[in-house]
Amino acid sequence: xxxxxxxxxxxxxxxxxxxxxxxxxxxxxxxxxxxxxxxxxxxxxxxxxxxxxxxxxxxxxxxxxxxxxxxxxxxxxxxxxxxxxxxxxxxxxxxxxxxxxxxxxxxxxxxxxxxxxxxxxxxxxxxxxxxxxxxxxxxxxxxxxxxxxxxxxxxxxxxxxxxxxx
Amino acid sequence: xxxxxxxxxxxxxxxxxxxxxxxxxxxxxxxxxxxxxxxxxxxxxxxxxxxxxxxxxxxxxxxxxxxxxxxxxxxxxxxxxxxxxxxxxxxxxxxxxxxxxxxxxxxxxxxxxxxxxxxxxxxxxxxxxxxxxxxxxxxxxxxxxxxxxxxxxxxxxxxxxxxxxxxxxxxxxxxxxxxxxxxxxxxxxxxxxxxxxxxxxxxxxxxxxxxxxxxxxxxxxxxxxxxxxxxxxxxxxxxxxxxxxxxxxxxxxxxxxxxxxxxxxxxxxxxxxxxxxxxxxxxxxxxxxxxxxxxxxxxxxxxxxxxxxxxxxxxxxxxxxxxxxxxxxxxxxxxxxxxxxxxxxxxxxxxxxxxxxxxxxxxxxxxxxxxxxx
Ligand SMILES: [Zn+2]
Ligand SMILES: [Zn+2]
Numbered sequence: 001x002x003x004x005x006x007x008x009x010x011x012x013x014x015x016x017x018x019x020x021x022x023x024x025x026x027x028x029x030x031x032x033x034x035x036x037x038x039x040x041x042x043x044x045x046x047x048x049x050x051x052x053x054x055x056x057x058x059x060x061x062x063x064x065x066x067x068x069x070x071x072x073x074x075x076x077x078x079x080x081x082x083x084x085x086x087x088x089x090x091x092x093x094x095x096x097x098x099x100x101x102x103x104x105x106x107x108x109x110x111x112x113x114x115x116x117x118x119x120x121x122x123x124x125x126x127x128x129x130x131x132x133x134x135x136x137x138x139x140x141x142x143x144x145x146x147x148x149x150x151x152x153x154x155x156x157x158x159x160x161x162x163x164x165x166x
Numbered sequence: 167x168x169x170x171x172x173x174x175x176x177x178x179x180x181x182x183x184x185x186x187x188x189x190x191x192x193x194x195x196x197x198x199x200x201x202x203x204x205x206x207x208x209x210x211x212x213x214x215x216x217x218x219x220x221x222x223x224x225x226x227x228x229x230x231x232x233x234x235x236x237x238x239x240x241x242x243x244x245x246x247x248x249x250x251x252x253x254x255x256x257x258x259x260x261x262x263x264x265x266x267x268x269x270x271x272x273x274x275x276x277x278x279x280x281x282x283x284x285x286x287x288x289x290x291x292x293x294x295x296x297x298x299x300x301x302x303x304x305x306x307x308x309x310x311x312x313x314x315x316x317x318x319x320x321x322x323x324x325x326x327x328x329x330x331x332x333x334x335x336x337x338x339x340x341x342x343x344x345x346x347x348x349x350x351x352x353x354x355x356x357x358x359x360x361x362x363x364x365x366x367x368x369x370x371x372x373x374x375x376x377x378x379x380x381x382x383x384x385x386x387x388x389x390x391x392x393x394x395x396x397x398x399x400x401x402x403x404x405x406x407x408x409x410x411x412x413x414x415x416x417x418x419x420x421x422x423x424x425x426x427x428x429x430x431x432x433x434x435x436x437x438x439x440x441x442x443x444x445x446x447x448x449x450x451x452x453x454x455x456x457x458x459x460x461x462x463x464x465x466x467x468x469x470x471x472x473x474x475x476x477x478x479x480x481x482x483x484x485x486x487x488x489x490x491x492x493x494x495x496x497x498x499x500x501x502x503x504x505x506x507x508x509x510x511x512x513x514x515x516x517x518x519x520x521x522x523x524x525x526x527x528x529x530x531x532x533x534x535x536x537x538x539x540x
Contacts (some may be wrong), residue, residue, distance in 0.1 A: 001387055027387060074226040086307070086352040089226040090342035093350050104347070104354050104415060111416015113348030115359035116329070118336045121343055128345075 003029035007109030032106075071095040131160050191265075194258055195272050196512065199298035200317060202498035207318035209486055210434045212366045212406070212498050214321045215277070216328040219351045219360035220310040220335070221342040227352035228290075228305040236289025236305050243304050243339075247293045250334040252300050252327070259304075260294065262287035268516075271507025275396075277315060279303055300331060307352050308360075310335070317498075319430065321363055321423050329419075348415060358415030363423055365430050366395070368497070370405040370483040371440035374455075381436050382407065388429055389413050395475075395501070404475030404501055409433070441487060456484025463493075464534045468520075469527040474504050478530075495533040504529055 003011045009029035068077040076088035078096050087093065093100055117125050134157045141150035201213040221227060225239050244259050251257075262270060262283065270287075273279040278301040279292045293302040303311040312335070314328040342350040349360040356362070372378040382392050395406040409430060411422045444452045459480035463469075469477075482497045484490035493500070502508065504526045510517050517525060 004386065074230055076230065084229065086227060086229055087350075087354065088230045090221060090223055090350045093344065093347060100354065104357060107355055108358065108413050108415035111358075112346045113344075113358050113415060115348055115361070115418045116332075118341050118343055118349075119333055120336055121341060125345055 001027055002109075003027065003032050005029070005032040006106045008105075069095070127160060131157065134160065190258075191260065191269070194260075194294060194296065195269060197296060197298065198499060199276050199278075199315070199502075201277070201299065201315040202496050202502060203317045204496045204498075205318035205320075207320060210367055210369070210437050211319035211430060212317070212368055214316050214319060214324040215364045215366070215408075216314045216321070216324045217362040217364075218310075218312040218328050218332055219308040219349065219356045219362075220312065220332065220339075221350055221352070222309050223340045223342045225309065228307065228309060229352060231289070231305070233288040238289075239309060240289040240291065240304050243310065244291075244293070246335060246338045247302060247304075249338065250331065252295050252331055255295060257293040257295055257300065257302065259291055261291040263291075268507055268510050272511045275502055275505040275507045277502075278313075280306055280311075282306055299327065302331075308356070310339075319365065319434075321365065321427050321430075325363065325419065325423055355412075356414050359417070359419050359422065361414055361419055361422055362410050363426050364408050364410035365426065366406060366408050367430065367433060367437070368404070368406055368479065368482065369433070369437050370479050371444055372437050373405045375440045375443065377436070377440060378405075381433060385409065385429065388425075390426065390429060403472055404479040406475075406479070406501070441483070445487065452487075453484075453489055456480050456487075456489050460484065460490050460534070463530050464536075465531070466527045468523040469504075469530060470523055471505060471526070474526055474530060475501060478504075491536075493533045494535070500530060500533060 001011045003009050004027050006029060009031065011027035011029055013028045013030055013033035068079060070077050071088055071092045072095060073091035074088035076084075076092060078099055081087055081092065081096065087096075087100070117129065134153055138150055138153045138157065141147075141153060201215075222239065222242075225231070225235070228236065228239075231239065240261070247257055247259055260273075262279075265273075265287075270279070270284045273292065274281055274284060276298060278294060278298055280303065283290055283292070283303055283306045290303075290305040292304065294300065299315055301313045301315070303313065312328055312332055314324050314331070316324045316327070344350060348358040351357050351360055369378060369381075372381055385392055389412050391410050391412050393408045393410070395404060395408070409426065411426050414422075417425075459477040463474075463477050463481055478497065478500050481490060481493070485492050485497075495503075503512075506517070506522050509522055509525050509529060512529075513525060
């Protein structure tokens with residue numbers, strides 16, 4: 001089983017906590033288990049408390065630098081974000097790109113968004129996603145030696161690419 | 167004398183408090199929520215819920231907004247919410263600042279707003295459909311928390327309802343969205359789809375056969391969270407649990423729903439097996455337990471919330487298993503509307519704990535009056 005926190009390393013630590021008479025289990029890798037226990041972590045399933053986010057970063061108020069970069073839109077610093085357990089605005093996602101990315105990877109396990117694309121805002125994006133899907137399909141068809149179907153898919157890819165280009 | 171129809175207890179009380187312009191709101195709040203009805207898919211799975219988290223691109227997230235800015239965002243969102251319909255029906259917006267503490271409590275007890283919203287009302291509120299199957303929270307943790315709630319096991323229908331409303335809102339709003347990260351949310355635990363899908367399940371037989379911890383303990387490694395009836399930290403009174411997905415990024419909405427649906431199916435199966443085992447090996451003890459619950463619910467003069475939920479759970483098991491006749495209210499309605507906010511709101515007065523226990527017992531007794539044959 002993979003660690004339930006970083007979803008990267010093998011889980012080899014089992015933490016059982018009893019809350020309201022219910023025992024709950026957490027399976028973590030050694031690194032994550034250390035951070036979690038060090039932060040006086042109150043485990044409840046489904047609940048990632050700010051403490052937990054702080055623990056993920058090894059954040060402690062004393063170690064925070066005096067002068068910190070702030071988000072140009074909302075003015076939040078990264079230590080404020082970890083303390084609140086929340087970002088300040090959409091621009092924070094870029095302003096603290098690498099840190100947020102690593103945090104998000106630890107929570108969700110590293111994937112990219114593969115879900116809904118908003119209709120109006122994502123119109124251009126949708127074409128891009130469809131193109132990628134068709135290219136994957138083309139490769140699969142070629143592998144399976146289904147050349148007639150592959151030719152149809154290839155033509156659709158051309159159409160789409162020309163449409164986007166002109 | 168003829169017995170009153172099913173909803174009569176509620177409507178009599180409405181008439182008592184009817185008066186002036188407040189009526190519309192009272193009517194909306196007291197209406198029986200669609201999710202509390204029972205369908206042929208309501209055994210074990212009481213309700214299905216979808217929540218989508220959405221934010222505006224050009225505004226800071228609610229927790230860092232000034233009251234002034236929160237009101238500006240609220241105005242903008244209310245204007246948009248006024249333009250959309252849900253299956254042809256308009257939503258009604260309630261600004262939290264206009265509501266009394268008891269009204270807010272009613273909305274929380276009916277799962278229409280979150281306790282987090284209640285704590286700081288400025289610039290916050292919720293737009294509701296008349297039957298409460300849609301509730302859009304404004305300026306909770308995210309600018310928009312779009313929620314749909316339907317009775318029984320119907321996650322996909324519940325999702326479709328939310329998805330359509332989301333599309334309609336996006337026509338007018340510039341959502342914070344990135345190709346790689348999906349919908350951006352205040353808390354990184356929701357980023358990606360912004361989707362929290364959940365089912366409310368009733369697992370009395372697993373509890374009676376001491377298998378509940380084993381079954382629920384297996385969920386966390388599957389990426390699912392377990393909560394009680396009233397969310398994080400609330401205890402699982404009434405053997406009610408809410409199961410929901412934890413991961414929102416790197417999986418499509420369809421995958422998230424399919425995974426939760428499949429695990430829910432297994433849990434339902436476990437519960438039904440436990441019920442069958444009780445029936446086969448301990449029928450008399452089971453019958454005794456559910457009839458004792460029914461007897462107490464019919465006759466008790468004082469019931470705490472905790473007692474009521476426990477007894478209602480056993481009673482419901484008896485009804486599900488064909489041992490007891492159905493009461494005149496649904497299980498979900500009895501559970502929710504016997505809570506302090508709902509009781510006080512219906513009676514239109516503040517009650518202390520002792521008075522609430524008496525009113526709760528009365529409210530429940532009325533639903534358990536044996537029905538004369540019609
Ligand atoms: Zn780990
Ligand atoms: Zn920011």
